[in-house]
Amino acid sequence: MKKKPVPEATGRDMAITALTGILVRSKSLDQVLLNTNIPASERPLVQALVTGCVRHYYSLNEIIQSYLKKPIRQKDQVITSVLLLGAYQLLYTRAPPYAAVSEAVYSANRLGKPWAKNLVNAVLRALQRDIGNSGKPKPQSEEAVFEHPQWYIDQVREHYGVEGDALLQADNTRAPMCIRINPKHYSRTAYKDILARTGVVSQPGITDHCLVLEKPIPQSDLPGFSEGAVSIQDQGAQLASSVLNTEAGDRVLDACAAPGGKAFDILERFPGLDLTVLERDGTRLERMRQESGRLGLFPQQFIQGDATHLSWWDRRFYDKILLDAPCSGSGTLRRHPDIKILKRPEDLSNYHKVQLCLLNSVWQTLKPGGTLVYCTCSIFPVENGQVIQAFLESTPGWQAGLEKIDAPWGRAMETGRQLLPEINGPDGFYFARLKKTG
Numbered sequence: 001m002k003k004k005p006v007p008e009a010t011g012r013d014m015a016i017t018a019l020t021g022i023l024v025r026s027k028s029l030d031q032v033l034l035n036t037n038i039p040a041s042e043r044p045l046v047q048a049l050v051t052g053c054v055r056h057y058y059s060l061n062e063i064i065q066s067y068l069k070k071p072i073r074q075k076d077q078v079i080t081s082v083l084l085l086g087a088y089q090l091l092y093t094r095a096p097p098y099a100a101v102s103e104a105v106y107s108a109n110r111l112g113k114p115w116a117k118n119l120v121n122a123v124l125r126a127l128q129r130d131i132g133n134s135g136k137p138k139p140q141s142e143e144a145v146f147e148h149p150q151w152y153i154d155q156v157r158e159h160y161g162v163e164g165d166a167l168l169q170a171d172n173t174r175a176p177m178c179i180r181i182n183p184k185h186y187s188r189t190a191y192k193d194i195l196a197r198t199g200v201v202s203q204p205g206i207t208d209h210c211l212v213l214e215k216p217i218p219q220s221d222l223p224g225f226s227e228g229a230v231s232i233q234d235q236g237a238q239l240a241s242s243v244l245n246t247e248a249g250d251r252v253l254d255a256c257a258a259p260g261g262k263a264f265d266i267l268e269r270f271p272g273l274d275l276t277v278l279e280r281d282g283t284r285l286e287r288m289r290q291e292s293g294r295l296g297l298f299p300q301q302f303i304q305g306d307a308t309h310l311s312w313w314d315r316r317f318y319d320k321i322l323l324d325a326p327c328s329g330s331g332t333l334r335r336h337p338d339i340k341i342l343k344r345p346e347d348l349s350n351y352h353k354v355q356l357c358l359l360n361s362v363w364q365t366l367k368p369g370g371t372l373v374y375c376t377c378s379i380f381p382v383e384n385g386q387v388i389q390a391f392l393e394s395t396p397g398w399q400a401g402l403e404k405i406d407a408p409w410g411r412a413m414e415t416g417r418q419l420l421p422e423i424n425g426p427d428g429f430y431f432a433r434l435k436k437t438g
Contacts, residue, residue, distance in 0.1 A: 011042035015049035029338040055337040059144040175334035177216035185229035205235035228295035236426035250319040258284035267297040317367035327376035331428020384430035388415040399438035
């Protein structure tokens, strides 16, 4: 007897597989979406479904667990993803309910779990019926209300008090599309007019070279994108170049450079600058080289190296250093909601140790009188002000001084300036500026 051919996977099946990669194998959203097995035609659907499920994971999971008589076995967690995706479509999309349920049942079969068809059908039909009778189920836990793990909720409230709940709610919205305009090509006003003529509405952002689009569009539709006239970058990230306050003739180091937006922003202001970009990940460094070609901006050096030690350094001092340190990414949850699922409380103290090590290391390459800007896309003090405080306490006072950052954005902190995520506003970023005084 001939075996029945395996049904071809749909975009929906691919989304379920990607979601399982996050929930079971702890892969990031970016990693699962970079899967080359997802055809270009299916990518928009897969990205929308997976991102939506992850953004609302805590409420969706609470809902489906309430309909299960017993937990799903670890080896069958793909069925949890099937149910999460079905519930997401019932609650948050315009998919016809009957289609959301039937497609979930077919997915269970196509993904090698035919025994689960009845279970999937029963759970999702019960949810569909309850939605019809009484509307969307009310969340029972704080995790489900705020769509964050409890430890994260507690941390935010500890540091931001009554503002914390609004911050958590902002995390669950979609971040606006922001663009950085290369002044060599256009002024902000001129490019805003060009967008308007194509029907794209935009508003000025925080910096004088930033626009925030009312609705996102494909990057290929941005006039002049292929010629390097514009780049996509959150407006908070665009502040780094102004905080660093680079001047013509400076020798500058971007110490943890990937994905490269901040380095290229600096070069757009000063095209002939002596800029070194340092990145330990070879793949990410190669992507920066490719972006360099699109923009027509070429750093003096691309170096693959680890900034926690100095084996890469040529012993020539830098006038300015930008240390965009690896962090929890807690300021970027709107763009990377998988962080809520993948990060753990202990990760914050681990990042603190790495950040302090990086700061102590690259500080040695800064010339006396030079400036170092430390920044993260985190909202947590343990990765921000506490790192700077620990560094200052361990560094002789004659060698390191803290410079105040006067700015109309964010809020002044004891050791720097903090920008928090806002609905339709920037991502969360922290900046501190240090002067080598000895």
